Amino acid sequence: MVLAEGKTPEQVAEIASRLAERADRVLVTRAGRAYFEAVQAALPDATYHETARAITLERRREPKQPGVAVLCAGTADLPVAEEAAVTAELMGSGVERLYDVGVAGLHRLLDHLPALTGARALVAVAGMEGALPSVIGGLVAVPVIAVPTSVGYGASFGGIAPLLTMLNSCAAGVAVVNIDNGFGAGYLAAVINRLALSERPD
Amino acid sequence: MVLAEGKTPEQVAEIASRLAERADRVLVTRAGRAYFEAVQAALPDATYHETARAITLERRREPKQPGVAVLCAGTADLPVAEEAAVTAELMGSGVERLYDVGVAGLHRLLDHLPALTGARALVAVAGMEGALPSVIGGLVAVPVIAVPTSVGYGASFGGIAPLLTMLNSCAAGVAVVNIDNGFGAGYLAAVINRLALSERPD
Amino acid sequence: MVLAEGKTPEQVAEIASRLAERADRVLVTRAGRAYFEAVQAALPDATYHETARAITLERRREPKQPGVAVLCAGTADLPVAEEAAVTAELMGSGVERLYDVGVAGLHRLLDHLPALTGARALVAVAGMEGALPSVIGGLVAVPVIAVPTSVGYGASFGGIAPLLTMLNSCAAGVAVVNIDNGFGAGYLAAVINRLALSERPD
Amino acid sequence: MVLAEGKTPEQVAEIASRLAERADRVLVTRAGRAYFEAVQAALPDATYHETARAITLERRREPKQPGVAVLCAGTADLPVAEEAAVTAELMGSGVERLYDVGVAGLHRLLDHLPALTGARALVAVAGMEGALPSVIGGLVAVPVIAVPTSVGYGASFGGIAPLLTMLNSCAAGVAVVNIDNGFGAGYLAAVINRLALSERPD
Amino acid sequence: MVLAEGKTPEQVAEIASRLAERADRVLVTRAGRAYFEAVQAALPDATYHETARAITLERRREPKQPGVAVLCAGTADLPVAEEAAVTAELMGSGVERLYDVGVAGLHRLLDHLPALTGARALVAVAGMEGALPSVIGGLVAVPVIAVPTSVGYGASFGGIAPLLTMLNSCAAGVAVVNIDNGFGAGYLAAVINRLALSERPD
Amino acid sequence: MVLAEGKTPEQVAEIASRLAERADRVLVTRAGRAYFEAVQAALPDATYHETARAITLERRREPKQPGVAVLCAGTADLPVAEEAAVTAELMGSGVERLYDVGVAGLHRLLDHLPALTGARALVAVAGMEGALPSVIGGLVAVPVIAVPTSVGYGASFGGIAPLLTMLNSCAAGVAVVNIDNGFGAGYLAAVINRLALSERPD
């Protein structure tokens, strides 16, 4: 994995090319379109995921194992949710996207209950007051990986408010990753999802 | 209103007696039993509210106007919820107590929906992750006064976590008072409830 | 309501158009002029409120019910105060604007006392040291919704200073919304103001 | 699960008895010996876990499924580590305890590598600088649930330092629970461990 | 000056005795009665100020120069206000105490206006929302030394709230000392008051 | 006084013109050159102070009363120091500028001791570790107004580090104004300096 933020497109393209010599899969996150153009020049089979701001290279495509669901309340949290989804897919998981669920509209969330209980790992992305993981954790007994986002203003303090909400979740089965860290959540969800297939993780 | 915290029982009894000469109603908050004993010696018709840790004196009892509901998730938040309820009652409001509603048990909350939509002001008390007011604010169009509590541990930071959650509520119609400030919430709920009776507030 | 911040003008115009199919009233906040131009192309009867940075669509105009007053100390807080006022008006309230009142000029504030006591809900907007709601709450028994603003520098810490001031208000009857959240304050003031008309809120 | 903290022994005993009527397993956390004595009077088959400060009742014992390992660096973090271990065991997992691993003694950690790679979920408990989960996450591809503890002094700020360290972990596959929340970590580890047995979580 | 806090009564008595050999005036602050008893044994002419928790020794009494006023809103802030007053008196100033002025009761404050405008230095002590110095600074052109106190609860955060309020005061002529630092404020007020007597400070 | 920050040059020019109709002296702070050009168009006799980023209008020049000294350690703190000096001068004080004194070069500071002890009010401006006021306060018995600046990086946190240093000063006679608030410090220094001339402040 390469975090593009804080590097130049040229540096990222070079690192990605080097990784591609040793691995079948490469992921670049926090990458604007200029990064993709630089990477594509070196790796023409790379793919750009606009909303996720992510670049992927996947040279040996295998069937994806269903079991991961990614949830968020709306468009503002989409980039982080998509970063999680793209990461989990590249790691071999099939991902169900539920992007219209928020605590201010409980009925939509309750409609999705079958999809939630049928998953092996849930990624719940939320900014502002960050209550989504608590509500979900109270409804299902599936591991919930909570991702606070920096979306919001004022006393959201760049994501501190939802981060604290999630750490204090009254529901069991919730763990938290860094603010805006869609990659970390998608990665962990895929690792958990893989456990169901094998006696032992690789 | 007298905040007992930081004063001696004798000081509180003396201030309460002085107030009782000028007013029909006196309220002492954050008062342990020793405070009540000192106040009762001077004002034998005072009443003690154990859970709320409050002392009230109400010399001219009038019928209470229904319209305020106080909500919390369980025993840990009861002292703050009761402080709000006792305050609103002393201010002339009839109070409905809904003390088993939490975001980790949505169905109980949905069962109470008629009581919520029928109220004129709701007080929602919550510690830990503090998501209750957001969920309620998404369900009803009644003013919600949110009270964060210092209940919890670790990253709840003595109530900062639910305070931030409530300030960032994604639901409209929610306003927040200080951590553990049941008095302030009950007072404001009663003031709002009174508006429905009169053309103009007194 | 649509928060324009963090969305493109095209996204906002599309969401606003979708809302306008189902509702008579639409509000877009934190919207610069480019947002208005995009919205106006889709909804020619939309109105732009320059100072409030808000776009409104109001297809069924009804008489406004007086009862809300919005207060601030001067030009720096005007955008937030106007966001509150425009929101309350769109929600059906008549709004009195008192924009020259600050704690450093007590006499102007005292001159406005009749307007304050005659209102059903007050919105007090203040940055810097944020003392306005405390002073107002000590003068009148009307619900005060306090809005801290991010105006200021140094130890105002982007609005934390007035936020804390307002949460610690020594006056009863004050509740607080998020930093710069004029919308939330105006919405809540209008909801409270409506209570006086009906036996039960809708 | 019952959090004893903030309740009286009598309240806890009463809640535990009520739960025991409906469930085969009961867990009380943050419970000193006085709590155990009150619970034992009502539920004579309850067990006390001294270091974990936990009370368990387990009426239908079944074979434990191996797969969870709990790690910490030493005696100061033992109560939180044991709370995690006891919780995971009550949830049906077999737990390997590795309590002498710290980043200041890398060789012991490397000696335990086979146990780490063979687990399905790791709980890494650490106070002070909280680097243990990062180091472990860099060594194995197993889900790591990180628990910051409030052990330490000065700039550990009651657990904020290791909490931030863990949230910023440079290793993928790490998620974090609240400070001192051994229960939450053990619960989540057991939920993940169970996934490997069933096609779908219950 | 000796800060008793963090020292034993014996240590304080010994330091005070040593100072009394070289100076006519000695001040011990944050001193409970046990400290006074130890000091009095060594210095029988020492005086104890109960509310201020201060011990003074003043061997050469001279007429006090009027010009300092100390203000606070009520009993909770009295210890800090008295520490300021006792300090200024020991430094040679005559002190006017105005201890019933708060921003929630503007009229009492306005009644004291002549005393405020006639002073050479004002000490304004306030906890909770800490708005008193701003209001005073807007009324008079006299130097205002603001002292935040740790009185309050919840989001007053041990005095951070009034400290920030005072630092952000919208009124000119206000400067701030540390939380609960009555000594520092009284000392500085006396230094300023002395300037009016002499061409040059000593 | 007009704070230009957050206003347009046109707004500032208009407010300044309005003030100039009623007063002999006008001060605009935080004003870049564009602000001066707008103000000068309306008030041709206005003066620009480049380093202080301040505009002054002074229509009735009177002799300045010596007694204020402004100190800082070097070029980075100059804008704030000059804002203080220009303010004090406009208020009628003569100002001695000592701009090469820092705690890392004690000898220069000791060389200036006569100037320090001869002043009636000192303004000490410092960023980074902010120790200058403590050192000065230990050397002289003159009121010290400390101004923390936002100069620095990393753990200076935009001025919080020197702010805390100054609030905790071990030297008596020091009071603090907001971060970067040269205006407030210069204003207060001039008010104190004036006290020496008159029996009573105006």
Add this chain to the structure above:
Amino acid sequence: MVLAEGKTPEQVAEIASRLAERADRVLVTRAGRAYFEAVQAALPDATYHETARAITLERRREPKQPGVAVLCAGTADLPVAEEAAVTAELMGSGVERLYDVGVAGLHRLLDHLPALTGARALVAVAGMEGALPSVIGGLVAVPVIAVPTSVGYGASFGGIAPLLTMLNSCAAGVAVVNIDNGFGAGYLAAVINRLALSERPD
């Protein structure tokens, strides 16, 4: 090294005995007298350092190498300063104690200049405003290890104020250890002092 804090005297005695079997030197810090009594029962040749709250065992005494000086301003900081001194001595360094130097009394500090310039490593301990290391660092070109202490009140925030002061020191050659961490500072000073003796550290 054993940190007694958070362990029982029995646990500490047992750990110390175990260490004494393998090493010639044992150090226990943050240990009250009860800890010493437990340790002494097992290790009769252990020594107690009252002020430092430290227990040492040193079975092979060798000549101490001069080169370390420990500085602080007074009695409140003595426990931390002594912890540093005792640690450095146990590590083989001769320690010069300079315990009456503070920034509010510059002349005493300047008197000690020869001792400072003659040392190989300085430990500067300070609470409150924490300016001592900056002043020392500006006077000498010797490594300065700064130790903030939690001594103080109000805005010292348990040592955060001097910690930030020291991290922002304008003098080069200063590095900082944790709040109250006398052990860490003394250890590092001794390690640096030893470098001068050997071509290579052991």
Add this chain to the structure above:
Amino acid sequence: MVLAEGKTPEQVAEIASRLAERADRVLVTRAGRAYFEAVQAALPDATYHETARAITLERRREPKQPGVAVLCAGTADLPVAEEAAVTAELMGSGVERLYDVGVAGLHRLLDHLPALTGARALVAVAGMEGALPSVIGGLVAVPVIAVPTSVGYGASFGGIAPLLTMLNSCAAGVAVVNIDNGFGAGYLAAVINRLALSERPD
């Protein structure tokens, strides 16, 4: 040393020229290429260090004394690491650069163990979770100067996370400088390295 940040290229060039008249060595930090061009015009023998963003002038080159090693985990921390290395070299030390060591890749770190144990002072630069100095301090008994960097996002809070990690390091022999302060770390490492050559530091 000149910190370019916050000064114009012209100011920096002028200060550097002035210093070059009195000293053989000049260092400018935080200097973009525009700064170098201005300095080079005045001092043609100045050298630019692109990655370190530093300008050096070294007029009397002498053999460098080996003994300093600078470590970091990768490209994002390079500018701070290089600032430390360039500073130590200018101060007369030979510097070994180990720029591919991170806690997520322990084996590379262990491979470098001989270089680490052979040094007299180590500079460990790390952002994100900042665990590198703890791991190194546990492996070697050489002084470790830890430099937190502002690299990272979310809960790294501009370097606060690694700063706290380093201050709480469980390994002895670690001291910390300000966030991003490569200069301070390199300077101190060189001062320590020089001690080994001389009986007394200069």
